[in-house]
Amino acid sequence: MKRPHQITATVLLAFSAFMIWESIRLRYYTSLGPGPGFFPLWISIFVGLLAAAMLFQATFRQSEPMPADFFADRAGYFRIVVVLLGLTVTAVLLEPLGFRLTMLGFLLFVLFALGKVSRTVGVVIALLGSFGTYHVFWHWLKVPLPIGVWGF
Numbered sequence: 001m002k003r004p005h006q007i008t009a010t011v012l013l014a015f016s017a018f019m020i021w022e023s024i025r026l027r028y029y030t031s032l033g034p035g036p037g038f039f040p041l042w043i044s045i046f047v048g049l050l051a052a053a054m055l056f057q058a059t060f061r062q063s064e065p066m067p068a069d070f071f072a073d074r075a076g077y078f079r080i081v082v083v084l085l086g087l088t089v090t091a092v093l094l095e096p097l098g099f100r101l102t103m104l105g106f107l108l109f110v111l112f113a114l115g116k117v118s119r120t121v122g123v124v125i126a127l128l129g130s131f132g133t134y135h136v137f138w139h140w141l142k143v144p145l146p147i148g149v150w151g152f
Contacts, residue, residue, distance in 0.1 A: 001058075001063055001064045001065070001066050001070075002058055002059070002063040004066075004070075005054060005055075005057070005058035006055060006058045006059060008054070009051045009052070009054040009055035009058060010051075010055065012047060012048075012050075012051035012054070013048060013051040013052065013055065015047070016044050016045075016047045016048035016051055017048065019040060019043075019044035019047070020041060020044040020045065020048065022040070023037045023040035023041040023044055024037065024041065025037070026040065028041065079113075079114055082109075082110065082113045082114065083110060083114075086106050086109050086110050086113070087106075089106070089109075090102055090103070090105075090106040093105070094146050095146050095148070096148060096149055097148045097149075097150075098145075098146050098147045098148025098149075098150070098151075099130070099133075099134050099145040099146050099147070099148075100130050100131055100134045100148075101130075101148060101150075102130075102146075102148075103126075103129060103130035103133065103134075104126050104127065104129075104130035104131070107122075107125060107126035107129045107130060108122065108123070108126045111125060111126060
């Protein structure tokens, strides 16, 4: 298990360095308080520190043998493809359909494709996750989200 942990830690370190570089380009502090670069910078620093600790442990500690079920079975790979397909379609449809309809479709698709919840619970989660999240972000937090061509 040494090599997979080293690869993961290295990728996380590179991602953290990229995010630090990008967040430095944003304003760190404004007259109202923390700016748009404040949280991304600190989160990137913490991710980088955790990735460095992971790389250190993977390199210098005793390695555990790779478990027999380390690689997914056919159903596991199917779930991965389902989620990636859903995310891709969601990214394409977010502007034309708006946040509420796109997220409703995405949540219904993923919940029922993975088949881990009952229909009633899945519909409730999808409605709360799409319309409820939209309401919280739009009305309470005043964060603009895509409305779509139908204004819905």
